[in-house]
C-alpha cells in the first residue's frame with residue numbers, strides 16, 4: 387500500500403500517508419522492501435506532518451485510524467484508500483466479477499478473501515452498500 391488515508395491526529399481531517407525517501411536507508415546502501423520503507427503523513431486540512439523511518443515497517447498506518455472505516459450491524463469495515471474501497475464495492479455489487487479484473491489496479495483476489503463473511507453475504511448487500519457510501523462521505 388503506497389497511499390493510505392487516515393484521520394489527522396491534530397484536526398481530525400483527512401491525512402494521507404505516502405512512502406518517503408529515507409536518507410538513512412540510502413546511507414546504509416542496501417535495498418529495503420517498499421512496505422518496510424519510510425513514510426510520511428500529511429494532513430490535507432491543517433499543517434500536520436509526521437515522518438516515520440523505515441524501521442517502523444510494522445505500522446503502515448503510523449498508529450493512526452484509517453479514514454475509510456465504518457461500523458455496520460455486524461462489525462467493522464475499513465479500507466486503505468479510495469481504490470481499495472472501490473474494489474470492495476465492486477465485489478459486493480457483483481460477486482460474479484470477484485475473480486475478474488478489478489477497478490483501481492486491485493487484481494489481488496486475496497483482498498476479497500480477507501473481507502469479513504458478513505460483507506460478502508448476499509443478503510447483506512443493501513446494508514453493506516449503504517455502509518460503503520457512509521465511508522466514502524468521510525473523504526470530504
Ligand SMILES: [Zn+2]
Nearest residue numbers: 394397429432
Ligand atoms: Zn489536520
